[in-house]
Amino acid sequence: MVPPLALDIDGTLTTPDHRMDPRVFELLPEWDAPVVFATGKAFPYPVALAHFLGRPELVIAENGGVIHDGEETTFLGDPAAPRAALEAYVEQGGEVAWPADGTVNRWRETEVALPLDADESLLRAVADEADGAVEVVDTGYAYHLKPAGIDKGRALERLSMVLGIDPGSFVAIGDSENDVSTFTVAGDAYAVANADQAARDAADHVLARGYMDGTADVLTALANGTTPE
Known part of the structure; x- marks a missing residue:
C-alpha cells in the first residue's frame, strides 16, 4: 500500500530550468492513493496538471487560499x-x-x-x-x-476531512517556506535538496537530490516499500 501524497509543484516536480519533469507522467498516473497538488500557483495550473495525469483533481492552490476536492471548489481566502x-x-x-x-x-x-x-x-x-x-x-x-492565516497545511486538513483521510497519513514533498505548514500536518515530510532553509528545518528528511530527482527517489522507494534516502 502506498501512502497519499501532498506534492508541491515548482522546485519539486520540475527541473532546475522550471520545466515539468517527464517522470511526473511516469510515476503519478497509477499511484494507488490520493495525490494532492499543493502549490502557490493560481488555481487552474494544478487542476490542469491533475487533469492531464488522468487523476482526480485534488488541489490546494494559492498557498491554501483555494481547495478543490475533485467535485467542489472552496475559497478559504478573501482577496x-x-x-x-x-x-x-x-x-x-x-x-x-x-x-x-x-x-x-x-x-x-x-x-x-x-x-x-x-x-x-x-x-x-x-x-x-x-x-x-x-x-x-x-x-x-x-x-x-x-x-493572513491561510496556508497549505490548514487547507490539507480541510481537504483530508472531505476525503475521509487522516492528514497524518500523507507524505509531503516540497521545497520552500510555503511548504512548512504542509510538513507540519503531514505524517512524513521530505524537503528536496534545493529547498530553502525554512523547508529544510521543518522537514522530517532532507533529500540528497533536488527537484524531481529527489521527488522521484521518494516515490520510487515508497512504491517499492523501501526507505527513501
Missing part, C-alpha cells in the same frame, strides 16, 4: 486585503512587473503574486500596515501577498 496591499505598494512607488491581466495573476482568486525583483522591504512594510490581514510569502519563484 480584498492583498489587493489593497498591492495598491498601497504601487502608491508608495513599488513597481509591478507582471500585469494584473497577465497569466500569473489573471486567474488568481485569493492573493497577488509579484516577481522576485519586486521591492521586498516595501512589500513587507505595506503588509505590516494591513493590521495583520496580509502576509508576504517568498516561494523562491515569487513573492505572494496573501490573506
Whole structure:
C-alpha cells in the first residue's frame, strides 16, 4: 500500500530550468492513493496538471487560499486585503512587473503574486500596515501577498476531512517556506535538496537530490516499500 501524497509543484516536480519533469507522467498516473497538488500557483495550473495525469483533481492552490476536492471548489481566502496591499505598494512607488491581466495573476482568486525583483522591504512594510490581514510569502519563484492565516497545511486538513483521510497519513514533498505548514500536518515530510532553509528545518528528511530527482527517489522507494534516502 502506498501512502497519499501532498506534492508541491515548482522546485519539486520540475527541473532546475522550471520545466515539468517527464517522470511526473511516469510515476503519478497509477499511484494507488490520493495525490494532492499543493502549490502557490493560481488555481487552474494544478487542476490542469491533475487533469492531464488522468487523476482526480485534488488541489490546494494559492498557498491554501483555494481547495478543490475533485467535485467542489472552496475559497478559504478573501482577496480584498492583498489587493489593497498591492495598491498601497504601487502608491508608495513599488513597481509591478507582471500585469494584473497577465497569466500569473489573471486567474488568481485569493492573493497577488509579484516577481522576485519586486521591492521586498516595501512589500513587507505595506503588509505590516494591513493590521495583520496580509502576509508576504517568498516561494523562491515569487513573492505572494496573501490573506493572513491561510496556508497549505490548514487547507490539507480541510481537504483530508472531505476525503475521509487522516492528514497524518500523507507524505509531503516540497521545497520552500510555503511548504512548512504542509510538513507540519503531514505524517512524513521530505524537503528536496534545493529547498530553502525554512523547508529544510521543518522537514522530517532532507533529500540528497533536488527537484524531481529527489521527488522521484521518494516515490520510487515508497512504491517499492523501501526507505527513501
